[in-house]
Amino acid sequence: MTFIAKPKLHHPTLTRNKVGYTRRDYEGKVSTLCAGCGHDSISAAIIQACWEMDIQPHRVAKLSGIGCSSKTPDYFLGASHGFNTVHGRMPSVLTGAALANRELLYLGVSGDGDSASIGIGQFAHAMRRGVRMVYIVENNGVYGLTKGQFSATADKGSKSKKGVVNPDNPVDLIGLALQLGATYVARGFSGDKAQLVPLIKGAIGHGGAAFIDVISPCVAFNNHAGSTRSYDYVRDHNEAVARIDFIDLAAELQAAPAPGEVLELPQADGSTMRLRKLHEGYDATDRRAAMNLVHQLAAEGEIATGLLYVDPQAVDLHAALNTVAKPLNTLGAAELCPGAEALSRINAGLR
Amino acid sequence: MSGNRIESVNDFVVKFANVNGSGSASANELFAKAILRMGVPVSPRNIFPSNIQGLPTWYEVRVSEAGWLGRRGGIDMMVAMNPQTWDADVREVEPGGYLFYDSTKPLPPGALRSDITVIGMPVTAICNATYEDPRQRTLFKNIMVLGALSVLMDIDPTVIEKLFGEQYKGKERLLESNVRALHAGRGFAKDHLQPPHHAGIGLKVRRADAVGDKIFVEGNAAAALGCVYGGATVCAWYPITPSSSVAEAFASYCKKYRHDGATGQANYAIVQAEDEIASIGMVTGAGWNGARAFTATSGPGVSLMTEFIGLAYFAEIPVTIIDVQRGGPSTGMPTRTQQGDLISSAYASHGDTKHVMLLPQDPAECFEFSAAALDLADRLQTPVFVMTDLDIGMNQRLCKPFEWDEARAYDRGKVMSAEELEAGKDFGRYKDVDGDGIPWRTLPGTHPSKGSYFTRGTTRNAYAIYSEAGPDYLYNVQRLLKKFATAATLAPQPEVRAAAKKTRLGVIYFGSTAPAMDEALTALAAEGIHLDALRLKAFPFPNSVAEFIANHDHVFVVEQNRDAQMRTLLVNELEIDPAWLIKVLHFDGTPITARFITEAITKHVHALAVAPRRERIVS
Secondary structure: OOOOOOOOOOOOOOOEOOOOOEHHHHEOOOOOOOOOOHHHHHHHHHHHHHHHOOOOHHHEEEEEOOOHHHHHHHHEOOOOEEEEOOOOOHHHHHHHHHHHOOOOEEEEEEEHHHHHHHOHHHHHHHHHHOOOEEEEEEEOOEEOOOOOEEOOOOOOOOEOOOOOEOOOOOOOHHHHHHHHOOOEEEEEEOOOHHHHHHHHHHHHHOOOEEEEEEEOOOOOOOOOOOOOOOHHHHHHHEEEEEEEEEEEOOOOOOOOOOOOOEEEEEOOOOOEEEEEEOOOOOOOOOHHHHHHHHHHHHHOOOEEEEEEEEOOOOOOHHHHHOEOOOOHHHOOHHHHOOHHHHHHHHHHOOO | OOOOOOOEEOEEEEEEEEEOOOOHHHHHHHHHHHHHHOOOOEEEEEEOOOOOOOOEEEEEEEEEOOOOOOEOOOEEEEEEOOHHHHHHHHHHEEEEEEEEEEOOOOOOHHHOOOOOEEEEEOHHHHHHHHOOOHHHHHHHHHHHHHHHHHHHHOOOHHHHHHHHHHHOOOOHHHHHHHHHHHHHHHHHHHHHOOOOOOOOOOEEOOOOOOOOOOEEEEHHHHHHHHHHHOOOOEEEEOOOOOOHHHHHHHHHHHHHHOEOOOOOOEOOEEEEOOOHHHHHHHHHHHHHOOOOEEEEEOHHHHHHHHHHHHHHHHHOOOEEEEEEEOEOOOOOEOOOOOOOOHHHHHOOOOOOOOOEEEOOOOHHHHHHHHHHHHHHHHHHOOEEEEEEEHHHHOOEEEEOOOOOOOOOOOOOOOEOOHHHHHOOOOOOOOOOOOOOOOOOEOOOOOOOOOOOOEEEOOOEOOOOOEOOOHHHHHHHHHHHHHHHHHHHHHOOOOEEEOOOOOOOEEEEEEHHHHHHHHHHHHHHHHOOOOOEEEEEOEEOOOHHHHHHHHOOOEEEEEEOOOOOHHHHHHHHHHOOOHHHEEEEEOOOOOOOEHHHHHHHHHHHHHHHHHOOOOOOOOO
8 A cells, every 4th residue: 555545524623723724734644654653743743833833734845855754744734735855855955945935834854864864965055054944854863764774863882773883973963053053953852742842833933944853763673772762762861951932923922921931032023932941051042052062961961952042033045145025936027037128238248 | 481371361270378377368358359340250269277377278269251160170370378388389380370479588499390480579578678567567468469469460459459448448547558568569560570570470360241240159158148038046056167157157147137126136046056966956946846947067967966857857847957068977078078968968867767958059049048948847847958068158159149039928837826726627746638748737835725746756646646556657657758759849940951962961960069060061062072961959859850861871970979979869769770870979178170070071971982881671
């Protein structure tokens, strides 16, 4: 079986969001991933976040590379256009798509093989260009589709299902994203939806390159003792540093939080993000502090999660290129063709 | 030297041997343009190394009132300003030709030839005496030489002064110093390089009226302008010789013509990507999302892009690639010309793939075909290559002026609108509803509940649903073949020229070979060898190409690569008996010459006259 149809019957009392959609309208096809796969929890979190953010499903373009994670865009937002590109090259396709139409929400879904190995170059350059997107890496430290080889994010010394010890240092995508100028950097855990959904919502509301590394255990190949990407290991070593309370798109604060606990971050588009500090003295708007904390916790054997860094006033590639407000794909000859008269002047200059 | 001096008016070849980075390029261009402004066609060619400063570079100018713009071969006059290449430069001069050199330092007598006329001018000494600044000493050397040449060849100095005026508009000080250097050079030549002091030279320029309204432009700039006129809004590229100036020219034309009058904002986006893979990825993403997008590259870039080209072919996404070909394989000859990417482009990527290629002959067609490629890519939803080369791309070439029909509308192809979807029109992304193999597509964000689909490189059914079922796969790939057949009817059609006399011989050529071929056909006809000629403008081949071959007993295929790549495509796609197609191949990195073609074809024709052609096996 290659395609499973989902029943279209919806319960009439399902709650609708502000744009009139029920949560079911954000679902996709039935997942073909393994039962218990962390990736399916991430898909559920994406569905939840989009519904809560009142995003119209067809105004999202979802792009991915190749691998288990890259199959998931078929399993959420069925009314969105999707593009399953080539291995490790989703960022460039997403960049081109974003240039063509700046009005859609671009959701890039990738894996650790896709982004940290074959696609590390494109990952890096999309971050440094500030393409406005939500870039989610579903990070399980292993190649699932090809049956359990280590990926580049697997920790040194961690053990594969077959008992092989990984001799190589891991690629730290969070560290890379911070260094390369991503303006929203977060890490979540597929086993903690309460933390993950707000992180995705924060990324959706962000005005620049948003990156979320989601530790997502592979139940088939990387959920055993000795793995540092198993459910048990991540639960034991998770150190949440900052939690997003909510994103207030209305730009009006609904409840007054206790002072000192919550940071109110006005964003470039006029909305406000509220950030609750969980780690004493941690400032998530300080890029260098974020880099230090991530490294410090890693040295202590802990995995820093939560919103690690945000530049609330971030702008994107379109701002850098000073492109028109109208999507480029809607421009016609009137805007694009200089015309015959200009051409005869050009000709005259070439004699 | 006496007696057999080459004497010619408006028909000769001058070559400048320089050191790159010495400012010679602009003086050389002035030389060519001055002759052009006197109404005499010229075709200059840069012969340059992959280097910034200090290595040998040459500028070969063919002057031809008859209008032959191909490289002729042979040098009538060498302006030898580079001691590094002195020996080879001196050897290259035709017997009876001329050698102009800087006589500041005396040369050993053995270094000169007795069968050529030598003109020495102490250029360095004059410059050192005139200028203090070392930079001026170098730069004005070139202008002084230009002044001397203008006297020797009877080039009108007022034409050069006018060119200076255009070049240094608003920079009066520079203008004045250039005019002064020009006249210093002229003064020396009048006093020392003309009778009675010196015999002078026999190569002369005389005013003519053979240029008309033609323009003088590089193919890369023309291709870039074609993309501007053709409505490209996204350009993603990675620097590679000889294509970089396509993207750079696109940027400068856009700066002038593509900013919103009211807001100053850009109606385009240009990204210098991290590599060719990302360039083509961005173009694919933009094309998928409905923007006209292109990249410019050369052979090594196409190699890197092949995976994406296969994706765009199979997922059916409009992509335009301008391939300015250079000498391969590998890094090959990055600054030399070749038509060496035909097979790697035509069949780029794994599995059964075929791509549309347009084959411009000059800058005018670079303009026309680049704009056409954007239309064709949208219409056919597939990658379209514009196969130009270094010879066309990086040399100024005289060609017909650019033309644009104001009534022309962009062909955006089959894009289903929200209204059509709302009205209940059936949308099968990969369904052939019109019988031309081209399906309909929708753009992301079009309709809240209808028309979305999942694009993938894996196989699927007509409604874009993942399927590895044999019949679904066959439906798709056979439809792609049908689409390719449609492409043959939509792409520019070949140009056929009948010989003056009825003949059983034909010749097929394309691209930058055209000017040399035109000249060769005339030369061959003068020797009594008549050939009907077909110039290919695109791949896939329409039926008329097969008919042309069928109507001749022997067909020469002239191309600039080692392996007869176009001939392979003809044999493969049209299932032609290879014996029918005779290879004429030039691939040393220099542009093909009429002399070469004439000689090769003459030799074959004489051989054919003694050996009857192998009869074709008819099944």
